[in-house]
């Protein structure tokens with residue numbers, strides 16, 4: 001974020017309809033912004049208001065994409081990345097892995113050590129996770145104590161290795177919540193690959209990974225569960241996305257209904 005605060009930003013020369021000297025960013029409205037832009041074009045100090053506006057826009061963009069506690073991408077941004085990834089995989093047939101990572105027994109951390117310690121755990125876990133991913137991967141805080149990462153170009157053969165490496169990194173990195181108090185944190189990980197050549201949806205992809213996360217939790221936590229055969233778990237909805245009305249939702253590989261009057265048969 002930029003170093004300005006909400007109430008101390010000096011305004012450039014503005015028309016009388018806009019506020020006189022200071023603009024509280026929380027109160028900034030479209031008309032005010034338009035007035036600032038209009039004035040900046042005519043003002044002899046044109047450079048300053050433009051810089052101000054650019055900083056304002058940059059700051060607002062950053063706010064809208066980042067999780068304030070951890071500095072990671074937020075859910076909204078992550079879903080837009082997933083959307084793009086689905087597109088890419090559908091066009092290129094390359095692989096991509098989605099991992100959902102959830103801190104184990106996090107409620108106990110909050111209940112035992114307090115919310116501030118819980119926040120510290122979230123920040124430290126985020127930092128450790130950041131060291132485990134490649135620059136091309138997108139890591140996000142997906143919800144309360146849940147994180148997500150999408151790994152473009154991750155082959156099925158390597159998925160488990162990558163996820164296991166992340167799990168172990170968290171397991172062997174204690175979180176210091178006080179000078180003499182360290183917590184040992186674990187995470188459960190569920191993962192699913194994007195369906196190659198199929199334009200699925202973000203929610204179906206997330207649901208798949210979530211099912212695996214549920215299995216990892218149910219199996220005892222601190223473990224990785226990845227979908228085995230992505231193509232064997234294609235849902236009826238996804239078959240519809242691929243084949244439209246050609247194939248009935250009864251089963252993968254069903255033949256389209258034959259029209260006896262069609263000479264092609």
Ligand SMILES: Nc1nc2c(ncn2[C@@H]2O[C@H](COP(=O)(O)OP(=O)(O)OP(=O)(O)O)[C@@H](O)[C@H]2O)c(=O)[nH]1
Pocket residue numbers: 069102103104105106107108110114115116117118119122143144145217221
């Ligand atoms: N400190 C802190 N706690 C949060 C935040 N967001 C969510 N939580 C807490 O995360 C906890 C999640 O608890 P549960 O959903 O029961 O999950 P859990 O205790 O980790 O249990 P399992 O996931 O089943 O291992 C709740 O106590 C929430 O209050 C946050 O930003 N900061």
